Amino acid sequence: MLAVSKDIKTINLNIGGYAEGSTALNNKTGGWRTFKPVLSRDKCVDCMICWIYCPDDSIVVKDGKMIGFDYEYCKGCRVCANVCPRSAIEMVSER
Amino acid sequence: MVAVKTIRKSLTGAQAAAEAMKQVDVDVVAAYPITPQTPIVQEYAQFVADGIVNTEMIQVESEHSAMSAVIGAAASGARATTATSAQGLAYMWEMVGIASTLRLPIVMNIVNRALSGPLNIHCDHSDAMSIRDLGWIMLFSENPQEVYYNNILAFRIAEDPRVFLPVAVNQDGFITSHCVEAVDVLEDEFVKKFVGDYKYPYTLLDFENPISVGEWAMPSHYFEFRVSVQKAIEDSVPVIEEIFDKFYQETGVKFDFFEGYRVEDADIVFISMGSTSGTVRYVVDRMRSKGGKVGSINVRVFRPFRIDKLLNIIPNAKYLVVMDRSLSFGTTGSPLYQDITSGLYSKDRCLLVNNYVYGLGGRDITDTDIEEVYEHALYSMSEGISGQVVYVGLNPSFVKK
Numbered sequence: 001m002l003a004v005s006k007d008i009k010t011i012n013l014n015i016g017g018y019a020e021g022s023t024a025l026n027n028k029t030g031g032w033r034t035f036k037p038v039l040s041r042d043k044c045v046d047c048m049i050c051w052i053y054c055p056d057d058s059i060v061v062k063d064g065k066m067i068g069f070d071y072e073y074c075k076g077c078r079v080c081a082n083v084c085p086r087s088a089i090e091m092v093s094e095r
Numbered sequence: 096m097v098a099v100k101t102i103r104k105s106l107t108g109a110q111a112a113a114e115a116m117k118q119v120d121v122d123v124v125a126a127y128p129i130t131p132q133t134p135i136v137q138e139y140a141q142f143v144a145d146g147i148v149n150t151e152m153i154q155v156e157s158e159h160s161a162m163s164a165v166i167g168a169a170a171s172g173a174r175a176t177t178a179t180s181a182q183g184l185a186y187m188w189e190m191v192g193i194a195s196t197l198r199l200p201i202v203m204n205i206v207n208r209a210l211s212g213p214l215n216i217h218c219d220h221s222d223a224m225s226i227r228d229l230g231w232i233m234l235f236s237e238n239p240q241e242v243y244y245n246n247i248l249a250f251r252i253a254e255d256p257r258v259f260l261p262v263a264v265n266q267d268g269f270i271t272s273h274c275v276e277a278v279d280v281l282e283d284e285f286v287k288k289f290v291g292d293y294k295y296p297y298t299l300l301d302f303e304n305p306i307s308v309g310e311w312a313m314p315s316h317y318f319e320f321r322v323s324v325q326k327a328i329e330d331s332v333p334v335i336e337e338i339f340d341k342f343y344q345e346t347g348v349k350f351d352f353f354e355g356y357r358v359e360d361a362d363i364v365f366i367s368m369g370s371t372s373g374t375v376r377y378v379v380d381r382m383r384s385k386g387g388k389v390g391s392i393n394v395r396v397f398r399p400f401r402i403d404k405l406l407n408i409i410p411n412a413k414y415l416v417v418m419d420r421s422l423s424f425g426t427t428g429s430p431l432y433q434d435i436t437s438g439l440y441s442k443d444r445c446l447l448v449n450n451y452v453y454g455l456g457g458r459d460i461t462d463t464d465i466e467e468v469y470e471h472a473l474y475s476m477s478e479g480i481s482g483q484v485v486y487v488g489l490n491p492s493f494v495k496k
């Protein structure tokens with residue numbers, strides 16, 4: 001679409017582009033993934049290091065136990081697998 | 096008509112800026128020392144130390160951090176300001192563009208100084224020109240009095256909810272910043288009332304309604320955000336007019352985007368910014384007394400740049416002398432010249448225009464130099480010469496015989 005500058009009306013966006021809390025939840029980054037993290041529960045000692053490092057809040061914890069991944073948001077960045085001291089996370093191709 | 100009282104003080108341009116900042120009572124000042132800006136913040140630090148102002152002064156480790164701190168402060172709901180020059184502005188540059196696209200009403204004093212290299216601490220406008228496309232409103236000051244008024248106006252303009260853009264107040268390094276002149280200072284109460292309270296639509300410190308500032312925007316949104324800044328700066332024009340008018344009503348001091356001097360019937364019109372405009376007016380008077388039809392324009396508002404306003408006050412001009420105190424390497428003419436010539440083209444007004452580049456790195460510009468420019472203008476007008484870049488005051492050994 002072509003828009004002549006003098007015809008631009010007020011642009012209805014948050015001023016300066018600030019975002020309300022939790023709006024990142026609208027952005028399902030799981031679609032970016034090519035490798036997915038898979039947990040070996042028997043190796044895991046629930047140290048929560050992966051939970052601290054995950055850039056996307058995708059480590060699912062219940063009652064103090066690491067129980068898996070939120071694949072809606074997990075980007076497959078491999079950080080959790082790298083930091084896990086017990087090698088309890090394996091990256092598996094989704095191709 | 097005007098009831099407001101003033102007190103006459105002897106102030107440098109730097110002190111005049113600090114005086115206005117004091118009266119506006121800034122919440123946060125974050126700055127890093129750099130010549131010739133340093134005396135502004137030095138002066139202000141004294142106000143803080145003496146308990147005269149209620150300001151959080153942040154001593155940052157660089158200009159990049161200074162602008163970052165001021166951005167954070169402004170987004171948290173504080174009135175925040177900084178000051179810099181040349182290399183400091185260059186180092187700050189990344190954050191300068193972020194301040195405007197975040198639409199934060201920050202005021203920054205720029206004490207204009209030449210960009211390196213070679214290293215030089217003296218006046219020219221190359222530092223300010225590096226931010227001319229970044230979405231800041233840019234005011235230029237001819238003398239300490241204008242520095243003072245521009246600062247008060249800058250806070251009022253920036254913080255108007257119809258604007259919400261940062262404003263840079265420029266003054267010439269050393270020439271204005273370090274020379275003492277008589278400055279009429281308004282009463283504290285008047286300034287406080289004129290500027291009003293700082294209120295921003297959100298604050299980072301609202302824990303009930305958490306937000307984040309400094310978001311990313313994918314190709315689906317980035318374009319619209321950039322256009323919204325363009326729209327904001329265009330829409331600031333009537334607000335700036337209104338604020339200038341209010342200031343005039345209340346103080347009797349008139350401001351306009353372009354200040355014309357003896358221009359109505361002039362065929363030759365000088366256009367300049369900063370301290371040189373005063374010297375030009377002096378030469379205009381001298382040439383007028385010899386029968387020359389010459390006038391001058393002082394550019395007060397450089398961004399937004401409104402060519403229509405400029406052309407309105409020079410109905411009879413045939414020849415424009417565009418005085419630039421910076422270079423734009425690799426294209427035709429310097430920034431002010433580019434704005435004027437492209438503007439003329441779009442307004443279908445065909446004037447002879449030459450670009451006179453002067454004063455780089457603090458090279459003196461005297462009345463004699465400006466008379467020489469006038470002679471060149473007379474000759475070029477009679478010969479119909481246009482589109483040339485002319486260097487004023489260059490060492491003659493560099494010029495072909």
Ligand code: SF4
Pocket residue numbers: 039043044045046047048049050051066083084085086087088089
């Ligand atoms: S880092 Fe490894 S061991 Fe620690 S909680 Fe995560 S998966 Fe379990």
Ligand code: SF4
Pocket residue numbers: 037053054055056057058059069073074075076077078079080081
């Ligand atoms: S792969 Fe990356 S995003 Fe996914 S759970 Fe591990 S650290 Fe989080």
